[in-house]
Amino acid sequence: MHMENLTWDEFERIRKEISTVILPIGSVEAHGRHLPLGTDVFAPVEIAERVEAKLKEMGIELLVAPPIWYGHSFVLNLFPGTVNVRADTLRRYIRDVAGEFAEEGFRRIILLNGHGGNYHPLIEAAEEVAERYNVEIWLINWWIDFREDILSICSSQGHAGEDETSVILAIKPELVKMEKAKGRKRGSKVRVIRKNIALELFPDGVNDDPKGATREKGEAILSVVSEKIARLIVEAEKHGRGA
Numbered sequence: 001m002h003m004e005n006l007t008w009d010e011f012e013r014i015r016k017e018i019s020t021v022i023l024p025i026g027s028v029e030a031h032g033r034h035l036p037l038g039t040d041v042f043a044p045v046e047i048a049e050r051v052e053a054k055l056k057e058m059g060i061e062l063l064v065a066p067p068i069w070y071g072h073s074f075v076l077n078l079f080p081g082t083v084n085v086r087a088d089t090l091r092r093y094i095r096d097v098a099g100e101f102a103e104e105g106f107r108r109i110i111l112l113n114g115h116g117g118n119y120h121p122l123i124e125a126a127e128e129v130a131e132r133y134n135v136e137i138w139l140i141n142w143w144i145d146f147r148e149d150i151l152s153i154c155s156s157q158g159h160a161g162e163d164e165t166s167v168i169l170a171i172k173p174e175l176v177k178m179e180k181a182k183g184r185k186r187g188s189k190v191r192v193i194r195k196n197i198a199l200e201l202f203p204d205g206v207n208d209d210p211k212g213a214t215r216e217k218g219e220a221i222l223s224v225v226s227e228k229i230a231r232l233i234v235e236a237e238k239h240g241r242g243a
């Protein structure tokens with residue numbers, strides 16, 4: 001069920017019947033020359049919709065909240081089209097939004113994250129909400145939590161890499177420019193924080209080789225990730241708490 005399509009009295013009714021809300025969170029950010037700026041939102045929104053559909057088949061309703069588009073993207077900010085929200089701003093924003101869902105009576109709030117830079121602010125926001133309300137918050141970083149599954153489908157993963165490119169090929173193939181897909185995996189021994197570090201670690205906004213990406217791989221990733229999240233929710237609904 002999509003929150004934005006409901007009236008307030010419909011919402012009032014369903015919030016008493018539904019215990020879990022899923023909030024997709026991403027970033028508007030450069031993803032190479034081959035992927036759209038909305039990549040980190042398109043992926044978690046698609047996963048949330050697939051999870052909702054799977055649960056519906058099993059008779060469980062889930063509320064899908066409108067996504068948070070802008071995220072924390074210090075590293076990629078030198079590329080045109082990256083809109084960086086400071087970590088502290090994102091932390092407070094997510095804390096307020098998730099806190100509102102706790103106030104509305106949802107017992108489980110799933111932050112479905114599509115962007116690496118959001119990782120730390122989301123943990124802090126979740127802790128603040130959990131401290132204040134009697135709710136359970138799940139932070140799901142789909143490309144980290146299901147890495148093993150993803151690496152059984154793709155030979156590598158990374159920013160605008162094989163996994164992410166495959167996923168967007170499955171969701172919005174018309175927006176992918178495969179002829180421009182190139183890059184390789186780069187890293188540094190320690191975390192270096194510098195304004196233009198992306199020129200070394202993310203040249204062209206890529207950190208992986210996306211050439212092996214296919215629509216079929218993307219479909220397989222979306223399918224296994226959404227299946228596993230749906231299963232976790234079913235288990236938690238059965239037992240009351242916990243992933």
Ligand SMILES: [Zn+2]
Nearest residue numbers: 039040160164
């Ligand atoms: Zn991304």
